[in-house]
Amino acid sequence: MNGKKRIILNAPYIDQSIFYPTGCESVSSVMLLQYLGIDITVDEFIEKYLDKQEFEERNGELYGPDPRKYFCGSPYDADSFGCYAPVIVNALEKIFSKKQESTGGETAAGTYQAVDETGTPVNELIIKYIDRGMPVICWACIDMREPVIGPQWRLRDTGELFTWISNEHCMLLVGYDKESYYFNDPHNGNGVIGYKKEIVEERHRAQYMQAVGVRNEQTEE
Numbered sequence: 001m002n003g004k005k006r007i008i009l010n011a012p013y014i015d016q017s018i019f020y021p022t023g024c025e026s027v028s029s030v031m032l033l034q035y036l037g038i039d040i041t042v043d044e045f046i047e048k049y050l051d052k053q054e055f056e057e058r059n060g061e062l063y064g065p066d067p068r069k070y071f072c073g074s075p076y077d078a079d080s081f082g083c084y085a086p087v088i089v090n091a092l093e094k095i096f097s098k099k100q101e102s103t104g105g106e107t108a109a110g111t112y113q114a115v116d117e118t119g120t121p122v123n124e125l126i127i128k129y130i131d132r133g134m135p136v137i138c139w140a141c142i143d144m145r146e147p148v149i150g151p152q153w154r155l156r157d158t159g160e161l162f163t164w165i166s167n168e169h170c171m172l173l174v175g176y177d178k179e180s181y182y183f184n185d186p187h188n189g190n191g192v193i194g195y196k197k198e199i200v201e202e203r204h205r206a207q208y209m210q211a212v213g214v215r216n217e218q219t220e221e
Helices: 025-034 042-049 083-099 120-127 196-204
Strands: 007-008 056-058 061-064 112-116 136-141 148-155 161-166 168-175 178-186 191-196 211-216
Touching: 007 056, 007 191, 025 042, 025 083, 025 168, 083 112, 083 136, 083 211, 120 136, 120 161, 120 168, 120 196, 120 211, 136 196, 161 168, 178 196
Parallel strands: 061 148
Antiparallel strands: 007 168, 056 061, 112 211, 136 168, 136 211, 148 161, 168 178, 178 191
């Protein structure tokens, strides 16, 4: 792969386990934002920028949010679920548009753009982002466990029956070598951890190949 044997980006690590049991998407986003030099905490991200919606029961049926539009429940709640890439793109864009002051004394935060990379294979994310020094928010499964089909609920807006893929997990992709992809994995204090490429790619596909990248509009013109 493009002549490099090993690269791991030095992004800040945050453990989700104690305070954010279902907050892997938010924690991974904040690790990336802090890597970019943006001063933000996980609590600020959740409370100010993450679109969230709770569940409700109607006539004996469970109704809930569309994870492509909202975080399903609360990241502080161990019984909640998560969200999909468009929700994180939206949250990041709100932050980038608000942060007009310089970050790290070099680049205006407003020049960053969040990109929904859903459908992009991990090996291409490496070339597009990691090799350019940019970590990637990436969906797979907790500890690379098997995905589990279900539970289901009806979407509040449309009544459509939605099926969640359990063991969903979000991490910050920070590097690779010949055999593995490396992540800042916020689950259970895993830290910077390598998972074999084949299993990462399988679990990434199981979660609809979701990922969010960040481009710097100043440096990529």
